[in-house]
Amino acid sequence: MASSYRRLRARALKAMFKAHAAIYERSDGRIGGWLGLPTLLLSVTGRKSGKIYSTPLAYFQDGDSYVVVGSDGAAKHDPQWWKNLQVDPMGAIRVGRQKLNVKATLATGAERERLWEIGKTINPMWSKYQTRTERELPVVVLRPRKADA
Numbered sequence: 406m407a408s409s410y411r412r413l414r415a416r417a418l419k420a421m422f423k424a425h426a427a428i429y430e431r432s433d434g435r436i437g438g439w440l441g442l443p444t445l446l447l448s449v450t451g452r453k454s455g456k457i458y459s460t461p462l463a464y465f466q467d468g469d470s471y472v473v474v475g476s477d478g479a480a481k482h483d484p485q486w487w488k489n490l491q492v493d494p495m496g497a498i499r500v501g502r503q504k505l506n507v508k509a510t511l512a513t514g515a516e517r518e519r520l521w522e523i524g525k526t527i528n529p530m531w532s533k534y535q536t537r538t539e540r541e542l543p544v545v546v547l548r549p550r551k552a553d554a
Contacts, residue, residue, distance in 0.1 A: 442463040442527070442528055443463065443464055443465065443527070444461050444462065444463055444464070445461070445462055445464045445471060445473070445498045445499060445500045446459050446460070446461055446462075446498065446499040446500075447459065447460050447461075447462050447473065447486055447496060447497075447498050447547070448496055448497045448498070448499075449486050449489040449490055449493070449496040450489060450493050450495075450496070451485075451489055452488060452489045452491075452492040452493065458485070458486065458489070460484075460486045462486075463527070463528045464500075464547075465523060465524060465527040465528075467520060467523070467546070469548070469549055470546050470547060470548045470549070471498060471500065471507070471546075471547040472512070472520050472523075472524060472544060472545070472546055472547070473544075473545050473547065474524055474528070474531050474542050474543065474544055474545070475487040475542055475543040475544075475545060476530070476531055476534040476535075476542050478534065480538065481538060481539070481540065482540070483540065483543060487543050487545060490509040490545065494508050494509045494510065495507075495508055495509075495550075496508075496509060496547070498547055505549045506549065506550050506551070507547040507548060507549055507550060508547070508548050508550050509545050509546070509547050509548075510545070510546050510548065511543055511544070511545060511546075512544040512545070512546050516546075517544050520544050520546070521544055524544065
């Protein structure tokens with residue numbers, strides 16, 4: 406029963422995120438906030454399919470970079486967008502009407518700790534999610550890059 410509920414929940418969340426991404430894109434970034442959180446749209450290449458997938462994510466800025474957390478609602482496994490970026494770290498983001506090509510890196514050590522502390526104030530749910538899963542939630546830095554880089 407519990408696994409059936411998890412599968413149904415996962416399908417519902419996937420459909421909701423897909424719809425959210427479509428609205429964000431079709432509105433040219435005018436509509437896209439999520440629960441009052443700053444939200445960007447991350448587009449990555451699927452590591453198996455080669456297709457482009459877009460996911461709305463809460464974020465915060467750190468200088469010129471954008472920081473996201475792979476919480477996936479405290480799931481046992483890392484989110485697909487992060488698994489895809491581990492294979493190909495190049496992606497694109499839409500922040501409102503602005504589009505940027507980015508390169509993703511995993512924050513580690515002191516950088517992760519610093520960004521995690523900032524992130525918890527931006528989105529307190531990340532702290533709650535961390536207590537609900539055994540994996541360390543990845544803190545991912547999306548650095549803008551030139552289109553030809």
